[in-house]
Amino acid sequence: MAAAAVPVPQGPLVVGVDSSTQSTKALVVDSATGAVVARGQAAHTVGGGSDGTGKESVPEQWWEALTEALRQCGTPAREAAAVSVGGQQHGLVALDASGRSVRPALLWNDVRSAPQRDRLIEELGGPKAWAERVGSVPAPAFTVTKWAWLMENEPEAARATAAVRLPHDYLTERLTGYGTTDRGDASGTGWWASATESYDEEILDRVGLSPELLPRVLRHGEAAGTVRELPDLPLPTGALVATGTGDNMAAALGLGLRPGQPVLSLGTSGTVYAVSAHRPTDPTGVVAGFADTRDAWLPLACTLNCTLAVDRIAELLGRDREAVEPGGSAVLLPFLDGERTPHLPHASGLLHGLRHDTTPGQVLQAAYDGAVFALLTALDQVLDADAAPDAPLLLIGGGAKGTAWRETVRRLSGRPVQVPRAEELVALGAAAQAAGLLLGEDPAAVARRWSTAEGPSYGPVPRDEAALERLSRVLADADGLLRHA
Numbered sequence: 157m158a159a160a161a162v163p164v165p166q167g168p169l170v171v172g173v174d175s176s177t178q179s180t181k182a183l184v185v186d187s188a189t190g191a192v193v194a195r196g197q198a199a200h201t202v203g204g205g206s207d208g209t210g211k212e213s214v215p216e217q218w219w220e221a222l223t224e225a226l227r228q229c230g231t232p233a234r235e236a237a238a239v240s241v242g243g244q245q246h247g248l249v250a251l252d253a254s255g256r257s258v259r260p261a262l263l264w265n266d267v268r269s270a271p272q273r274d275r276l277i278e279e280l281g282g283p284k285a286w287a288e289r290v291g292s293v294p295a296p297a298f299t300v301t302k303w304a305w306l307m308e309n310e311p312e313a314a315r316a317t318a319a320v321r322l323p324h325d326y327l328t329e330r331l332t333g334y335g336t337t338d339r340g341d342a343s344g345t346g347w348w349a350s351a352t353e354s355y356d357e358e359i360l361d362r363v364g365l366s367p368e369l370l371p372r373v374l375r376h377g378e379a380a381g382t383v384r385e386l387p388d389l390p391l392p393t394g395a396l397v398a399t400g401t402g403d404n405m406a407a408a409l410g411l412g413l414r415p416g417q418p419v420l421s422l423g424t425s426g427t428v429y430a431v432s433a434h435r436p437t438d439p440t441g442v443v444a445g446f447a448d449t450r451d452a453w454l455p456l457a458c459t460l461n462c463t464l465a466v467d468r469i470a471e472l473l474g475r476d477r478e479a480v481e482p483g484g485s486a487v488l489l490p491f492l493d494g495e496r497t498p499h500l501p502h503a504s505g506l507l508h509g510l511r512h513d514t515t516p517g518q519v520l521q522a523a524y525d526g527a528v529f530a531l532l533t534a535l536d537q538v539l540d541a542d543a544a545p546d547a548p549l550l551l552i553g554g555g556a557k558g559t560a561w562r563e564t565v566r567r568l569s570g571r572p573v574q575v576p577r578a579e580e581l582v583a584l585g586a587a588a589q590a591a592g593l594l595l596g597e598d599p600a601a602v603a604r605r606w607s608t609a610e611g612p613s614y615g616p617v618p619r620d621e622a623a624l625e626r627l628s629r630v631l632a633d634a635d636g637l638l639r640h641a
Contacts, residue, residue: 172587190606278389422555481517
């Protein structure tokens with residue numbers, strides 16, 4: 157049987173890149189229709205640092221992976237008119253005067269800087285002051301805490317640093333030769349103040365970082381430059397390069413989100429976010445007050461225990477992940493790795509309410525309930541007064557394909573649910589950003605024209621108030637247990 161013919165593109169081709177923790181993906185997309193005409197992917201490694209406790213990656217490997225992913229795309233990549241890079245947030249890339257990394261990048265999930273994080277919050281007025289100034293109470297993921305750690309623990313590397321970049325900045329600079337970033341990714345550093353939309357020189361001075369080492373923050377619609385002449389790069393010299401952004405901002409753009417549309421991302425960790433016209437300033441630290449790629453905001457909250465934790469419970473029970481059963485009084489809080497939302501970093505999983513007639517399927521359903529309850533609690537803190545209470549929840553991530561996840565979200569939220577068919581949303585969002593720059597359009601409108609959020613819709617069902625009440629009561633009563641290792 158002959159292979160299906162690839163449709164002839166109707167518009168210029170653009171490239172969207174997703175440089176994530178463990179691999180880099182590239183999509184070549186028809187800017188007129190959103191059709192993916194070619195794709196490539198290449199892995200890079202994550203190490204633990206010299207003491208084995210960190211999470212590090214060599215930035216030069218990201219570039220090699222990008223080059224390989226583009227090479228896999230073949231001729232379409234060489235015909236692209238614009239490109240944009242979405243990348244993992246928060247990573248600290250320290251470069252020397254020649255543009256080489258002085259040490260492996262400290263990644264978002266490297267939490268060795270927790271002591272520096274605690275000290276910085278205290279020294280600059282406490283959580284409320286940080287939230288009002290920066291928009292977020294920094295977690296150890298944030299770049300400012302990582303630079304403080306580097307200054308204290310590897311001062312020679314800090315002294316050798318001539319430029320500090322985020323992961324997407326690094327790749328964009330390799331493409332163009334210019335040091336630039338965008339407001340979305342910059343808002344996750346801890347040294348870009350959302351109150352002024354500029355670098356905060358007092359914070360930079362506190363951690364000993366000169367603003368001259370940082371990239372220029374581009375505004376929405378600005379170009380980072382053009383692809384310079386690089387013989388081994390499978391992109392045309394002179395192609396436009398958009399600002400790029402962080403992975404969460406790119407995914408929001410890939411869905412073409414309008415303000416107030418809630419997203420639940422079901423992955424190893426769970427993420428909830430929505431575009432907002434209002435600048436977030438949550439002093440509890442639950443909601444990260446990120447900027448989006450354009451001129452609005454992207455309040456976001458994260459839970460640590462989502463699909464991987466529920467799969468582990470299924471494995472312990474010896475059941476398929478979909479083998480849930482209704483009923484019963486069991487409550488399971490699957491906080492297997494501690495939890496971020498609610499803030500219980502030393503918690504472990506807790507099971508309460510077993511009876512003689514409790515079945516394994518009911519225990520598994522209780523694990524789903526506990527994970528979704530944490531996500532919906534975080535969502536309540538993310539959404540503002542402008543968000544419609546009956547707006548469909550957009551489910552994305554690996555868990556969105558699971559019936560048990562979808563039905564649990566419907567039952568505990570009481571909202572309609574929509575599951576977008578589009579995958580690789582970070583790369584698609586980057587492609588929409590590149591197309592918007594190329595065509596002079598709003599990139600979110602480009603993504604909506606591509607119908608990236610379309611997919612099966614499921615109507616609301618009555619909210620399971622009894623389950624929610626049980627979960628709330630057990631969480632409150634077990635507070636002391638959950639706060640101890």
